[in-house]
Amino acid sequence: MRGMKVxxxxxxxxxxEAIVNAANERLQAGGGVCGAIFExxxxxxxKEACDKIGHCDTGEAVITPGFDLNAKYIIHAVGPRWKDGxxxxxxxxxxxxxxxxxxxxxxxxxxxxxxxxxxxxxxxPYDHAWETAIAACRDFQDEHPDQEISIVFAIQDDxxxxxxEVMLDTMGLLIW
Numbered sequence: 001m002r003g004m005k006v007x008x009x010x011x012x013x014x015x016x017e018a019i020v021n022a023a024n025e026r027l028q029a030g031g032g033v034c035g036a037i038f039e040x041x042x043x044x045x046x047k048e049a050c051d052k053i054g055h056c057d058t059g060e061a062v063i064t065p066g067f068d069l070n071a072k073y074i075i076h077a078v079g080p081r082w083k084d085g086x087x088x089x090x091x092x093x094x095x096x097x098x099x100x101x102x103x104x105x106x107x108x109x110x111x112x113x114x115x116x117x118x119x120x121x122x123x124x125p126y127d128h129a130w131e132t133a134i135a136a137c138r139d140f141q142d143e144h145p146d147q148e149i150s151i152v153f154a155i156q157d158d159x160x161x162x163x164x165e166v167m168l169d170t171m172g173l174l175i176w
Contacts, residue, residue, distance in 0.1 A: 003175035004137055004151040006164045007113075011154040012040035014113035015070055018104045019154075020061075022117045023076035027056055033115040037074060041067040050076070059095035063103050073107055075100045079118030082125070090132055093118050097136035104149060111150040116160065130164050138173060 011019050011033055022033045027050035029038035038046050049064040053076075056062045061077040077100040080092040096117055104112045116133060118124035124132075137151050155161040168174035 016111035016113040017109040018073040019071040019113040032120040059092035061099040082123035101140040
């Protein structure tokens with residue numbers, strides 16, 4: 001399915017084959033999205049799986065089982081901490097999304113759920129976060145027309161959700 005949609009829910013509530021964790025390089029439980037995913041998946045078992053991997057560079061992604069989640073997989077994508085927008089943050093954020101999609105396809109996932117990576121405690125402004133997320137997902141779909149993967153953004157904040165829906169709709173990418 002081409003296009004993307006926004007769902008007003010927490011990432012752990014999605015019914016996708018993979019969900020994306022807005023991870024840190026150490027792959028440890030954190031706050032926000034990361035903490036919610038660890039809690040819902042089972043802290044001990046997810047920590048063990050992440051400890052075996054050990055590290056993930058900013059802009060990259062790794063995969064673990066979904067454990068107690070509905071999702072079969074958790075893809076841990078490490079977005080950048082926002083500095084000034086001129087320190088490679090956009091490129092690293094783009095890479096985090098793109099790499100997560102590559103991992104999903106490599107693991108035969110037909111659906112993936114994303115949070116708005118780097119927009120929480122990492123400080124990326126919402127407009128930059130949305131633009132980058134949409135660009136990476138659109139480019140992936142354009143560059144892999146043979147790969148059917150449904151993309152859902154799980155957003156809990158009404159204003160941020162509406163902003164994303166307007167952007168997707170304006171670009172003709174919003175699916176209902």
